[in-house]
Amino acid sequence: MSKKTKTAFVCNECGADYSKWAGQCSACGVWNSLSEVRLGPAHTDSRAANFTSAQAGYAGAAGQGKVQKLSEIDLSELPRIPTNASELDRVLGGGLVPGSVVLIGGHPGAGKSTVLLQTLCHLSQKLPALYVTGEESLQQVAMRAKRLGLPADHLQMLSETNVEQICLTAGEVKPKIMVVDSIQVMHMAEVQSAPGSVAQVRESAAYLTRFAKQTGTAMILVGHVTKDGTLAGPKVLEHIIDCSIMLEGTHDSRFRTLRAHKNRFGAVNELGVFAMTEQGLKEVSNPSAIFLQRADEIAAGSVVTSVWEGTRPLLVELQALVDDSSLGNPRRVAVGLDHNRLNMLLAVLHRHGGVLVGDQDVFINVVGGVKVMETSADLTLLMAVVSSFRNRVLDRDLMIFGEVGLAGEIRPVPSGQERLREAAKHGFRKAIVPAANRLKTDIEGMQVIPVKTLAEALNALDMA
Known part of the structure; x- marks a missing residue:
């Protein structure tokens, strides 16, 4: 017997769910913001449902249902992974936290892929790192790394857009840091919508976040922006992730600013400044000058x-x-x-x-x-x-x-x-x-x- 496909309507602004379409979202009051989301039958593949706990020492992994008193919770400092870029560490609050999910957005050409490729190439010299590219081919990424003179002998690459396959591969590789470029081109087989739709972005981000929490992998998602400069996709995407940062800069300026709009592990409105050069994005330690x-x-x-x-x-x-x-x-x-x-x-x-x-x-x-x-x-x-x-x-x-x-x-x-x-x-x-x-x-x-x-x-x- 075939399993029935579920249908829901989600507000693009606030992420509220409705069983039927309406002209106005009653939660946030925005008109014409509901989009149809078609979800397939409940996923039963145990290989994708249960991720391997690659980092057993991670204290914040999801799925640990033990009840504790507030006074008994360990208050030791969360472990941080320095990114080798002081301006990026400043915006993140001191570095990447294992099991956290960071969403970085920006206009096309702002330098999102460049700064992440630089970061992972340097981090891969000390930690296992995986760069998943869905928009560019492996040859294009390799050409950029060669042009920028980056160390490319340890960074592991994967060209894939299927989220389930990405997580299965990452479960075998067991990376400490993982980049998914970009969330708008990712898709899940059970979701009957085109990549980039509200349903695909929402479900793909939730699936990747669950993988990061259960394995302790520090994950960075790349997101597109709309014409008004906000992150594309449903608003619920910003509620799922731990940190949201924007890379801003005009085409006629070689300077880029990195600003945190949400950060569960650091201060918001922190500003990092980079300069675009022939060797990629270089951090500016004294932006006042x-x-x-x-x-x-x-x-x-x-x-x-x-x-x-x-x-x-x-x-x-x-x-x-x-x-x-x-x-x-x-x-x-x-x-x-x-x-x-x-x-x-x-x-x-x-x-x-x-x-x-x-x-x-x-x-x-x-x-x-x-x-x-x-x-x-x-x-x-x-x-x-x-x-x-x-x-x-x-x-x-x-x-x-x-x-x-x-x-x-x-x-x-x-x-x-x-x-x-x-x-x-x-x-x-x-x-x-x-x-x-x-x-x-x-x-x-x-x-x-x-x-x-x-x-x-x-x-x-x-x-x-």
Whole structure:
């Protein structure tokens, strides 16, 4: 008797399941987001259902159903596998964790396959590693490794797209680290959908994750991105994996940024910086020096600020251009900053700073393509706007940071002393900071000006 095929409808945004199709997902409220998922009969192949515990010492493997008291749980540090790239280790939280699943996404040509091939070629010299390629042939990968001059004598390669066969082969090879490139081309025989569909991506990722947990294999999945820059596939994919990182960079820039959006074993919003060279992606240990490559003659509207990225400060240049508007509604353009926050801060500047730019076009840009997500750049943004509006060039060795409240007060930001020390290390000699962030001990060669209100900051720069 044939086994009946199960059918479900899954929301691409939140991963909610439904027994029948609906125009709107009741869980997240998004319209036209349900896709049909056809699942075959329950898988009964014991070879694929029961994976070999290749690493018996792994303490976090799935399937260990022993009940323990919270106080009896071993709190020893999870073992980490260094990747031989300090910037990648920084984003991962210190290295790869056995049994963890990492999803790395990025636009085509960003360098996902390159950085993973470099990492595995070096790791394979010390640990068994397996690179599974489903999009490229083995010859293409070998040509890239030769062009980059990578050690290729120990890395094991597999060209396969069937998930069950990949796991069976990996069970025989017993790798410590495994890369699957990419999850969008993987498929399972029991799922009656095309590779890349919601059903295939969801079931393939769940199957590979189960394999990683039960064998203690550190697994890295490569994912594609959509037009708006988000990871393709169902949202449930991000709930399955342990760490989600994005490799970002424009085609006209040789620099790439690696940022963690989810990490169960480390900090989120950690930033790693790489430079694309003929020898592949090279890590940049001092990213502030890159983003501070300023012109010999600084124009009005250019100010440097310090933003906090994960566990370290990062100095970036913020530029503003204020010009007469020929439109009834002046334009407000913010690149690298929140557009709504720009409008709010301009209102604060008028009310509490006495500077009216309501009839001016205001353009804001963060140099280097960095996206500033925190509020420490508020005061820097307003000082750059006033500098451009007054056509006053600020000192080259000036650095500003601070959050601006709706009442015009300057609020403190976290890790103020670390930001100032990073600025002093790069030659800055003057800083305007919130009064609550004043230094307890002076930094040699740096003048720190504490301010409590927006008016005090304008007076400090003689731009009131």
